Amino acid sequence: MGNNSKATFRVAIIGCGKIGSYWDEVSSDRAQAKTHAGAFSKNPQTEVVCFLDISADRARQAQSFWKTGIATSSMEELLATKPDIVCLCTPESERLVYLKALRALPNLVIISEKPLSVNFAEAKEILQIAKEQKGWKWIVNFIRRYSDGFQELNEFLRNDPLGEPVGANAWYGKGMRNSGSHMFDLLSMIFKIEPVSVQALSHVTDDLTDRDPSHELRLEYKNKTGNVVPVHLSVCDHRNFMFFETTMIFSKGRIRISDLGHSIEVDQVVEDTRYPQYQTLNRIHHWNNGLKSFFENMGNEAVRLAQGEKLDVKSSLSQAFSQMHILEAANESVKLHGQKITINYNDRS
Numbered sequence: 001m002g003n004n005s006k007a008t009f010r011v012a013i014i015g016c017g018k019i020g021s022y023w024d025e026v027s028s029d030r031a032q033a034k035t036h037a038g039a040f041s042k043n044p045q046t047e048v049v050c051f052l053d054i055s056a057d058r059a060r061q062a063q064s065f066w067k068t069g070i071a072t073s074s075m076e077e078l079l080a081t082k083p084d085i086v087c088l089c090t091p092e093s094e095r096l097v098y099l100k101a102l103r104a105l106p107n108l109v110i111i112s113e114k115p116l117s118v119n120f121a122e123a124k125e126i127l128q129i130a131k132e133q134k135g136w137k138w139i140v141n142f143i144r145r146y147s148d149g150f151q152e153l154n155e156f157l158r159n160d161p162l163g164e165p166v167g168a169n170a171w172y173g174k175g176m177r178n179s180g181s182h183m184f185d186l187l188s189m190i191f192k193i194e195p196v197s198v199q200a201l202s203h204v205t206d207d208l209t210d211r212d213p214s215h216e217l218r219l220e221y222k223n224k225t226g227n228v229v230p231v232h233l234s235v236c237d238h239r240n241f242m243f244f245e246t247t248m249i250f251s252k253g254r255i256r257i258s259d260l261g262h263s264i265e266v267d268q269v270v271e272d273t274r275y276p277q278y279q280t281l282n283r284i285h286h287w288n289n290g291l292k293s294f295f296e297n298m299g300n301e302a303v304r305l306a307q308g309e310k311l312d313v314k315s316s317l318s319q320a321f322s323q324m325h326i327l328e329a330a331n332e333s334v335k336l337h338g339q340k341i342t343i344n345y346n347d348r349s
């Protein structure tokens with residue numbers, strides 16, 4: 001890697017399942033990339049040089065669809081392709097072992113799928129590797145941080161026009177680690193604060209995996225004034241339908257995110273014209289691009305990192321590590337039958 005803005009960067013994909021490659025292989029809508037392979041095949045400054053999967057068939061199918069690079073199940077063969085960018089798209093239980101093997105390559109952009117790891121102990125090991133591998137740059141792919149709509153929302157929120165966060169209700173399903181982590185990330189990004197405590201209430205053991213049930217949670221944040229900001233995460237069983245939605249209340253407005261995140265509505269407080277002296281809400285924005293172009297935008301950021309540009313990564317390793325604190329504390333609360341757990345970010349890192 002260097003500072004050459006015209007260079008083509010070599011990309012290896014580890015794990016060629018749905019998010020690695022498959023969703024684009026079977027999609028009839030090619031307008032927007034849905035996978036890492038799609039993002040880096042579209043990007044004029046990258047070339048996919050390796051598809052690695054534990055299933056040799058899956059790797060071969062991906063390689064023959066994209067017609068580029070090699071298909072393999074061997075890390076030695078992957079290392080020999082000398083990638084500049086590596087996408088970790090296996091289940092989270094496999095990330096650490098691949099990161100250890102990748103240490104042979106001193107300069108890399110690592111793009112890890114979320115969540116960062118299968119548990120907090122492994123997240124700490126990953127952080128240690130990141131400290132040692134000084135030539136590595138990191139992205140953890142919390143997709144909404146890269147979409148056009150959420151970038152516009154973040155820009156709008158830059159000077160806190162809605163005041164301070166006051167509370168939120170949210171719905172998710174399909175596993176606390178798998179999908180709840182997206183909701184934790186969204187809340188942290190929009191509130192610009194991390195939760196201080198978590199309490200696990202009921203849960204739905206859904207059919208995705210018996211190791212990742214969806215827990216109903218109560219989180220507490222603290223806003224700048226020092227007030228508690230309660231957030232209730234309810235669970236919707238994804239076997240009924242996919243649901244990922246939140247309404248966030250601020251002192252001067254409301255943000256409502258629905259349709260899995262495609263739709264972002266923003267209301268601001270105004271004087272009610274019908275009932276004098278009442279303050280009510282008035283719609284000021286409605287974006288429908290909340291999931292637009294996130295893979296393309298993430299790919300562009302990876303290229304800029306590979307070019308040696310110094311930038312604040314939109315979805316960073318440290319933010320992903322914060323999610324792991326929340327997940328760890330929530331799991332502790334589950335074990336303690338719903339006890340409220342204070343999340344001590346310092347003690348755990």
Ligand SMILES: NC(=O)c1ccc[n+]([C@@H]2O[C@H](COP(=O)([O-])OP(=O)(O)OC[C@H]3O[C@@H](n4cnc5c(N)ncnc54)[C@H](O)[C@@H]3O)[C@@H](O)[C@H]2O)c1
Binds near residue numbers: 058
């Ligand atoms: N950012 C997002 O919005 C998003 C969306 C979907 C999935 N994900 C995350 O991506 C990861 C993968 O999810 P998925 O839905 O693509 O799963 P998947 O099961 O469809 O794909 C995983 C792939 O990894 C391969 N694999 C498993 N163990 C391996 C190993 N030891 N070595 C090499 N390959 C191995 C499997 O054969 C499979 O092809 C999960 O962590 C998931 O949470 C993120």
